[in-house]
Amino acid sequence: MINKSILHECHNKGFSSEDMYGAYKIFFGTLFSEPRLRIINLLMNGKKNVSEIMNEMNMDQTAVSHDLARLKQCGFVNSEIDKKYRYYSLNLETIKPLMKLIEKHMSQYCIHILQSIKGGTK
Numbered sequence: 710m711i712n713k714s715i716l717h718e719c720h721n722k723g724f725s726s727e728d729m730y731g732a733y734k735i736f737f738g739t740l741f742s743e744p745r746l747r748i749i750n751l752l753m754n755g756k757k758n759v760s761e762i763m764n765e766m767n768m769d770q771t772a773v774s775h776d777l778a779r780l781k782q783c784g785f786v787n788s789e790i791d792k793k794y795r796y797y798s799l800n801l802e803t804i805k806p807l808m809k810l811i812e813k814h815m816s817q818y819c820i821h822i823l824q825s826i827k828g829g830t831k
Contacts, residue, residue: 739783744768745776749785749799749808756798
């Protein structure tokens with residue numbers, strides 16, 4: 710999955726292949742969390758501050774802030790300060806197209822997972 714140019718760049722910066730796979734694990738692990746996926750989905754419709762996310766997600770401030778920090782660390786979201794609020798938005802350059810691709814894949818190839826969980830095909 711990791712192409713040679715990425716590995717070469719990592720090696721030049723003193724990182725091993727194992728380090729790179731560790732970074733991949735953190736990146737994809739970010740998508741493993743249902744609350745983080747819900748936040749990503751919420752931000753697909755535009756920027757929100759922590760209070761708006763808390764209210765729409767019915768989550769406490771600590772959990773939202775923790776999830777946003779992880780999303781920001783992995784480049785899923787960007788943040789900007791506007792007056793007294795910090796607003797979070799989806800990374801439109803890379804993550805929004807990635808999420809659309811994942812949604813397309815899920816709808817085409819993974820719907821059978823839901824069908825098998827529900828007990829049969831429809």
